[in-house]
Amino acid sequence: MSENPNTEILSLTDVGKSYGNVHALRGVSLAVRQGEITCVLGDNGAGKSTLIKIIAGLHQHSEGTMVVNGEDVHFTSPRDSLGRGIATVYQDLALVPLMSIWRNFFLGQEVRKGFGPFRRLDVARMMEVTGQELAKMGISVPDLDRSVGALSGGQRQCIAIARAIYFGAKVLILDEPTAALGVKQSGVVLKYVAKARDAGLGVIFITHNPHHAYLVGNHFVILNRGRVSLDSARADITLDRLTNEMAGGAELEALSHELSSVSSSTGPTAAAAGSRTTEG
Amino acid sequence: MSQVQSTPTPPATHAGTPAVSGDDRVGKRSLLSSLFSRPEIGSLIGALGLLVLFLVVAPTLRSGASFSTVLYTSSTIGIMAVAVALLMIGGEFDLSAGVAVTTAALTAATTAYQLRLNIWVGVLLALVAALAIGAFNGWLFIRTGLPSFIITLGSFFMLTGLNLGVTKVLSGGVSSPRIADMDGFESARSVFASSVGVGPFNLRITVIYWIALVAVATWLLLRTRVGNWIFAVGGDPAAARAVGVPVKAVKIGLFMAVGFTGWLVGMHLLFNFNTVQSGEGIGNELLYIVAAVVGGCLMTGGYGSAIGAAIGAFIYAIVTQGVVYAGWSADWNKLFLGAMLVIATIVNLVVKNQAAKK
Incomplete structure (x- = not known):
């Protein structure tokens, strides 16, 4: 799992974005290769969403360059981004809970048959494809007519990802896919992310959770206050280090030092008091 | 934060455990529960129950003629309820639907009469006006982002005022000019307000339009991209x-x-009665909504x-007509209607929750 000489699909060089005089993102460089997962980690407000929005075409970057398939691009709308094969699966998933699985899968890209005023949905075909695509990724849903709202969070996440892959995504951006899920469900989603990688997609996996990132990632980028604070291949980093960096690294050490000086002045229950303060 | 102090070992074993693949807790749904997950099933049971009740207590309802009347009443509410149901499925309300029917009828009668035109020209102008009212509601809703409830409540009052005001200015009264002797009246009447005898039933043409619209809307909803x-x-x-x-x-x-459906019903009223009262239609918008909700549409x-909306309209008709045929005072109608709405909504909710669990 060392550095992989796969072709680069998407690369950012010194990309920055400012809103007025606020620099949300500064000097971010990032590469996404075919068949690899690039994990982007960071605390709230670190600039993760700004980064996704630039790649997804919702915002334009104000500095640096973005290259997709060897071509310098400046996206002006999500359509541009989609047109280049970059699919974003947002946290809200863009699924309609009351609609059935197959209807959701093909929503906006319905397969039709017949002519003129009698053009109608090719239901059998859409159900078949939905079933196949889900099976390919190891999700078995016995009844494709079941509404999406009745599924678990992990299954929904998987359907949104399967949909993006089926409709021709080359790069998949996953915005915190495991954030709202339990342990089991996160496992299902992570397995699925790995399958997307094995299918040859380049994946950008945005997450808070270094454990999840380390399970699947080939490359790790940590954002801190709009800058890249760590950029490392899997071979060069351990989970401990990643967790520590993610938690704030140097800042955390300073904090622990500060806390220990506070707690030493309050007496022998220092450790307990200290950890409580940390959580608060 | 506590993770930092006790960093767990890399969870390699953890990841190796196969996560859930193909949840064995999810079984096939039985045919019965699939059936019960249809939106219209609650109202269908209700409609059959009421039909049996009134056939028992109101023997006169058993004749073909009175049953035809029930169908006719269903159709005048039901034609509108189809479109109102589609709109409600699309997440919006139209409180101006009731008076828009009157506006369409008044437009046809007044323009043709004032400009001395063939009545068919008036009919077409009414169609344009009716579609324009719909487009205006939709456009204003999209542009302002206000709830459609407010937008169409506004157009409800505006149209009510326009109907009364313009009619008063032009004719000095509260009803449209009589149009029975105008060019094209007979042919328009045969299109919008004729009857067909089918066996013991005397079917009004609106019943046929109603059934056709329900069929088209159902196909549209379930089998087309637009749906x-x-x-x-x-x-x-x-x-x-x-x-x-x-x-x-x-x-x-x-x-x-x-x-569009408002125009269709408006034309029926106009050619059926040959004149329209400018104050008509107020309150009917709620009947359409009742029909749609009783038929299983979610307010949200x-x-x-x-089909549910059609059954809802039928329930409305069987109650209002049944009360009359049973010889009870029609004063009780609204009480029945209100109770029906509440009961139907509760039944729909229970049925839907049950279906979701299975």
Whole structure:
């Protein structure tokens, strides 16, 4: 799992974005290769969403360059981004809970048959494809007519990802896919992310959770206050280090030092008091 | 934060455990529970129950003629309820639907009469006006982002005022000019207000339009792309937009569909009675909504059916006519109607929750 000489699909060089005089993102460089997962980690407000929005075409970057398939691009709308094969699966998933699985899968890209005023949905075909695509990724849903709202969070996440892959995504951006899920469900989603990688997609996996990132990632980028604070291949980093960096690294050490000086002045229950303060 | 102090060992074993693949807790749904997950099933049971009740207590209802009357009443509410149901599935209301019917009828009668035109020209102008009212509601809704409840409440009052005001100015009274002797009246009457004898039944043509509209709307909803979009814009407009559904166009189209059915019912009233009272139609918008909700449409959008709305309209008709045929005072109608709405909604909710659990 060392550095992989796969072709680069998407690369950012010194990309920055400012809103007025606020620099949300500064000097971010990032590469996404075919068949690899690039994990982007960071605390709230670190600039993760700004980064996704630039790649997804919702915002334009104000500095640096973005290259997709060897071509310098400046996206002006999500359509541009989609047109280049970059699919974003947002946290809200863009699924309609009351609609059935197959209807959701093909929503906006319905397969039709017949002519003129009698053009109608090719239901059998859409159900078949939905079933196949889900099976390919190891999700078995016995009844494709079941509404999406009745599924678990992990299954929904998987359907949104399967949909993006089926409709021709080359790069998949996953915005915190495991954030709202339990342990089991996160496992299902992570397995699925790995399958997307094995299918040859380049994946950008945005997450808070270094454990999840380390399970699947080939490359790790940590954002801190709009800058890249760590950029490392899997071979060069351990989970401990990643967790520590993610938690704030140097800042955390300073904090622990500060806390220990506070707690030493309050007496022998220092450790307990200290950890409580940390959580608060 | 506590993770930092006790960093767990790399969870390699943890990851190796196969996570759930193919949840064995999810079984096939039985045919019965699939059936019960249809939106219209609650109202169908209710309609059959009421039908049996009134056939027992009101023997005169058993004749073909009175049953035809029930169907006729159903159709005048039901034609509108189809479009109102589609709009409700699309997530919106139209409180101006009742008076828009009167506006369409007044437009046809007044323009043809004042300009000395063939009545068919008036009919076409009324269609344009009805579609324009729908488009206006939809456009204003999209532009302002206000709830459709407020927008159409506004157009409800505006149209009510226009109907009364313009009619008073032009004719000095409260009803449209009589149009029975105008060119084209007979042919228009045969299109909008004729009857067909089928066996013991004397079917009004509106019943045929009603059934046809329900069939078309059902096909549209379940088997076309537009239908898929209607469910999507009602269920989750943001998600629909994200996958490329033209949310604005769909919503405006739905308001215009209500305009279209309003025109159809308006033309029927005009050619059936040969004149229209300018104050008519107020309150009917609520009957359409009742029919749609009793038929299983969710007030919040994204769920419902055209067949359900038809059954809802039938329930309304069987109650109002049944009370009359049973020899009870019609004063009780509204009480029945209100109770029916509440009971039907509760039944729908229970049935839907049960179906979701199975």
